[in-house]
Amino acid sequence: MLQVKKASAAIGAYVSGFSLKDALDDGAAVGQLRESLLEHQVLFLRDQPLAPQELQAVASRLGPLFDHPAYPRAPGAEHVHILESTPDKPTKIEAWHSDMTFSATPPNFTLLHGQIIPECGGDTLWTSALAAYEALSEPLKGMLNGLTAVHDFRYGFRESLTEPGGEERLAAAVAANPPVHHPVVRTHPETGKKALYVNPLFTVRIKELSALESQRILALLHEHLTTAEFTTRLTWTPETLAIWDNRSTQHKPINDYFPQHRKLHRVTTAGERPR
DSSP states (O other): OOEEEESSSSSOEEEESOOHHHHTTOHHHHHHHHHHHHHHSEEEEOSOOOOHHHHHHHHHTTSOEEOOTTSOEETTEEEEEEEEEOSSSOOOOOSOBOTTTTSSSOOSEEEEEEEEOOSSOOOEEEEEHHHHHHTSOHHHHHHHTTOEEEEOHHHHTHHHHTSTTHHHHTHHHHHHOOOEEEESEEEOTTTOOEEEOOOTTTEEEETTSOHHHHHHHHHHHHHHHTOGGGEEEEOOOTTOEEEEETTTEEEEEOOOOTTSOEEEEEEEEOOOOOO
C-alpha cells in the first residue's frame, strides 16, 4: 500500500510501500501516485530497480513522452536520456531551473532514476514555485501577472556551445528551439494554482520591461525562489527515483562530487503551452 511522508513543509514527499514495477498495470495505483505528485510536487521513491525500458513504461503512464535534444539515449529505450558526469567530462549545469522551458510546450513531469551514485555529494535541491508565488506581496503579484519572459535554448547551453565542436553538435537543437515567450506567472492546468515561471538557466529577460528593470526583477525573483523554507533536498542512493512536476517546481543539481562518477537516467512527459 502506498505510504506518503512529507519531506518538508512546502514541497516533497517520500513514498514507500510501493513498487513501480508491480503498479505498471494498476490504474488505481498510478492514479494515486499522480494525486500525490500534484499535492507534494516532487516524490522520492527508494529501492526501485527499473531497467531503462521499465522507466520509460512508468513515465508513459503519466502522459506522452517528450525528448530532450541535447542528451544521449539509453540503449533500447529511445525516450530515456543519460545524464552522466565523469572526470573527463564533468557536467556543467548547476543552476536552478525547470526542465526545458526553452520549449514552446515544456514537459509536465520528469522522472530521474539513480544509476551510479557518488560516495558523497551530488544531492539535488527542489523548490516550490507555488509557495514562492504565494509568499509575494499583493502589489508585486499584481505587477508580475500579465508579464511575459523570453526563454532560450542557446542561453541555457551557452557553455556547451562554446566548446570545440559545440556549435556543430548542437546546431540542430538550436535551430529547432528558437527563443519562446512564457508568462512570468503561470497557472497550473490541473490545480489552478499560480507559480513563478522564470529561472536563471533559460530565462533571458522580461519582455515588457527595460533591460535594467528586467535584470533587477529577475534577480529578485531568482533569489526569492530559493528561499530555504520553499525547498527540499534529496541525497541519492542507487535505484532511487525522483518524480516532479515542472509546472510548479524548480530544481538544482549540486556538483560537489567531482571527480567521482555520477550517472542518472531521465525521462520526461509532454506538456502544454504555459498560460
